[in-house]
Amino acid sequence: MALLEVRGVGKRFGGVQALQDVSAIVHRGEIVGLIGPNGAGKTTLFNCISGVETPDSGRIAFDDNDLAGMSPHRRARLGIARTFQNLQLFGSMTVLENCMTAFDAFARRGMVADALRMPWARFEEHRARERAMAMLHFLDIERFAHSRAQDLPTGLQRRIELARALCLRPALLLLDEPAAGLDADETIELAGFLRSARDRLDVSMLLVDHDMSLVMRVCDHITVLDFGKVIAAGDPPAIRSDPVVITAYLGEAA
Amino acid sequence: MSPTTLRRSLVVVGIAVAATVPWFTDLFAQGLATTAACTALLALSLVLLTGMVGQVSFCQFSFAALGAFTVGSLMVGHGVSFWLAATLGAAFAGVVGVVVGFLALRLRGLLLAVLTVSVALFVDVSLLAPGTWDGFTNGSSGWTGIPHPAIFGHELDTYQLYLFTFGVFLLAALLVWNLRNGKTGRVLRAVRDSEVASATLGLNVAGWKLAAFGVSAAMAGLAGALLAVAESSAAGGSQSSYSFQYSVALVATVTVFGAGSIFAAAVTGFFIVFGTWLLDLTPLSHQWFNLVLGALLIVQLVFNPDGVVVKTERDVVHLLHRLAARRHPPAVSVTSEAA
Numbered sequence: 001m002a003l004l005e006v007r008g009v010g011k012r013f014g015g016v017q018a019l020q021d022v023s024a025i026v027h028r029g030e031i032v033g034l035i036g037p038n039g040a041g042k043t044t045l046f047n048c049i050s051g052v053e054t055p056d057s058g059r060i061a062f063d064d065n066d067l068a069g070m071s072p073h074r075r076a077r078l079g080i081a082r083t084f085q086n087l088q089l090f091g092s093m094t095v096l097e098n099c100m101t102a103f104d105a106f107a108r109r110g111m112v113a114d115a116l117r118m119p120w121a122r123f124e125e126h127r128a129r130e131r132a133m134a135m136l137h138f139l140d141i142e143r144f145a146h147s148r149a150q151d152l153p154t155g156l157q158r159r160i161e162l163a164r165a166l167c168l169r170p171a172l173l174l175l176d177e178p179a180a181g182l183d184a185d186e187t188i189e190l191a192g193f194l195r196s197a198r199d200r201l202d203v204s205m206l207l208v209d210h211d212m213s214l215v216m217r218v219c220d221h222i223t224v225l226d227f228g229k230v231i232a233a234g235d236p237p238a239i240r241s242d243p244v245v246i247t248a249y250l251g252e253a254a
Numbered sequence: 255m256s257p258t259t260l261r262r263s264l265v266v267v268g269i270a271v272a273a274t275v276p277w278f279t280d281l282f283a284q285g286l287a288t289t290a291a292c293t294a295l296l297a298l299s300l301v302l303l304t305g306m307v308g309q310v311s312f313c314q315f316s317f318a319a320l321g322a323f324t325v326g327s328l329m330v331g332h333g334v335s336f337w338l339a340a341t342l343g344a345a346f347a348g349v350v351g352v353v354v355g356f357l358a359l360r361l362r363g364l365l366l367a368v369l370t371v372s373v374a375l376f377v378d379v380s381l382l383a384p385g386t387w388d389g390f391t392n393g394s395s396g397w398t399g400i401p402h403p404a405i406f407g408h409e410l411d412t413y414q415l416y417l418f419t420f421g422v423f424l425l426a427a428l429l430v431w432n433l434r435n436g437k438t439g440r441v442l443r444a445v446r447d448s449e450v451a452s453a454t455l456g457l458n459v460a461g462w463k464l465a466a467f468g469v470s471a472a473m474a475g476l477a478g479a480l481l482a483v484a485e486s487s488a489a490g491g492s493q494s495s496y497s498f499q500y501s502v503a504l505v506a507t508v509t510v511f512g513a514g515s516i517f518a519a520a521v522t523g524f525f526i527v528f529g530t531w532l533l534d535l536t537p538l539s540h541q542w543f544n545l546v547l548g549a550l551l552i553v554q555l556v557f558n559p560d561g562v563v564v565k566t567e568r569d570v571v572h573l574l575h576r577l578a579a580r581r582h583p584p585a586v587s588v589t590s591e592a593a
Contacts, residue, residue, distance in 0.1 A: 076456035105456030114436035
C-alpha cells in the first residue's frame with residue numbers, strides 16, 4: 001500500500017527546471033533512496049513533500065490525503081517528519097528539550113494552563129520528558145540529554161535531529177543527507193539505527209544521500225534523479241548495474 | 255548555599271524591601287515607585303517578546319498608550335470602573351498587538367524594528383498628537399483627573415496603589431516564569447531558533463508568534479492602564495509619557511540588563527524611573543542620564559550581549575559552584591538557566 005505517492009511533480013525556479021514530471025512511491029515499511037548528482041533536485045523534492053515549497057504541477061498524496069495547499073505544520077501532524085541537510089537543531093536548548101519539542105504540537109494544554117501550572121500541564125510535561133528520554137536511549141545518546149545541542153559535534157547533532165524527528169512518531173521520515181559529515185563507522189551505525197527504527201517504530205523513510213555505502217545498505221528501492229528528472233528506479237542491485245545511472249552519477253563517484 | 259536557594263532568598267528579600275520601603279517615603283516618591291512598577295511591567299512585556307521569541311519591538315509604550323487612553327476615556331468620560339476599563343484597555347492593546355504581529359509575521363531583525371518604529375510614530379502623530387482629544391476633553395489634549403481604582407467602594411491611597419501595581423507586576427512575572435518553564439517557553443524558543451524546524455515538528459509558527467505579540471501587547475496595555483491611574487492622567491502632546499523615545503529607552507535599558515531575564519525587567523523599571531535620581535547621588539548631573547544609558551548600552555553590547563543581570567547571575571552561580579567544589583570535591587557541573 002502506497003504511503004507516499006508523488007505523481008508528475010514539477011518545480012521551476014526562474015530559468016531552472018528543478019523538478020520535471022517526477023514520480024515516486026514509498027510503500028509502508030519501505031526505505032526508499034533518492035540519489036542523484038548535486039543540483040539534481042533532491043532537496044527541492046523534499047521541500048515540496050514537507051510543504052516548504054509549493055510544486056508548480058503534479059500531485060503529492062500522503063496516506064490518501066492530498067497535500068496540496070497544506071501548511072508544513074499540518075503535514076507534520078499528519079505524520080511526515082524530516083531532518084535537514086544543513087542541521088536545524090534548536091541551538092540554545094538541551095538535547096532533551098529539542099526532543100521534547102516534538103511532543104508540544106500534540107500537547108493539549110495551551111498558554112493558560114502553562115502559566116497557571118495546571119496539574120495536567122505538569123503531567124504532560126513529565127510524559128514528554130520520559131518519552132523523549134526513551135527515544136534518546138533508543139539512539140544511544142541519552143548521556144548527552146542535558147548538553148546544549150549547539151555545543152556537540154556534527155555527527156552527534158545529526159543523530160539528535162534523527163531522535164527529534166522520530167519523537168514525532170511519524171509514519172514517514174524524510175532524511176536529507178543523514179550521513180553527511182559522518183565517518184565510515186558512524187555511517188554503518190546510522191544504517192543500523194535506520195533499519196531498527198523502521199522495524200521497531202513502524203517508520204517508512206525516504207532517504208537522500210551521496211554516500212552509496214549507506215544507500216545501498218539500507219534502501220529497499222532506489223529512485224535516481226538527474227537534472228530534475230527521474231532517470232532510473234529499481235532495487236539496489238538493479239540500480240548499481242544500470243548503465244544510465246553509471247554514466248550520470250556513479251561513474252563520477254566510483 | 256545552592257544557587258536555587260540563593261535566588262529564592264534574594265527574590266523574597268527583594269520583594270519585601272520593594273514593598274515596604276515606599277511606606278516610609280513621601281507621596282511624591284511613592285508615586286515614582288508606582289511608575290517604576292508600571293515600567294517594570296512594560297519591560298516584562300518586552301522580555302516576553304524579545305527574550306522568549308526573539309522579536310524586537312520599539313512600540314511597547316504605544317501599546318501602553320492604547321491602554322492608558324482607553325482607561326482615561328472610559329473612567330473620566332463615561333464613569334466606568336477601573337476594573338472594566340483596565341481589562342478593556344489591555345484587551346484593546348492585545349488586539350492591536352495581534353494586528354502588528356500579523357504585519358510582522360515575515361519580518362525579522364532590522365525590518366521588524368522598522369515596522370515597530372513606524373507603529374510607534376503612527377501612534378505619536380495620531381493618538382498622542384496635541385489636539386486629538388480636545389473635542390472630548392474640552393481642550394486639555396488628554397484625560398486628566400483619572401481617579402485611583404476602588405476596592406469595595408474604598409479608593410486606594412497612593413501607597414496602596416503602589417502595592418497594588420507592584421502586586422500586578424509580581425503576578426505577571428510569576429505567570430511569565432511559569433510560561434517560560436513549560437511547553438510555551440520551549441515552543442517559543444524553538445520558533446526563535448529555527449522556524450523551519452519548528453514547522454516540521456507540527457508547530458504553528460505564525461500562530462505562536464501572533465500569540466506572543468498579543469500577550470506582550472496586552473501586558474503593555476495593562477501597564478499603560480496602571481500608569482494612567484498612577485499619573486491620574488493620560489496626556490498626549492509634549493507632556494506625553496508614551497512617545498516613541500520612551501520605547502527606545504525601554505529597549506535600550508532592557509538590553510543593558512538582559513532581555514532574557516525576568517529579574518532584569520524589575521531592575522529596568524527601577525532604573526528608568528530612579529536612574530536620574532541615582533545620577534544625582536554621584537558627581538554627575540541627572541541631565542546625563544541618556545548619555546550614561548547610551549554608553550552602558552555600547553559597553554554592554556560589545557562585552558556582554560546577554561545583559562548585566564544575566565551575566566551577574568551566571569557569575570554568582572559559578573562562584574557558588576567553585577566554593578562548593580572546594581569544600582566537597584569533585585565538582586558537580588550543573589547547567590544553569592537565567593532567571
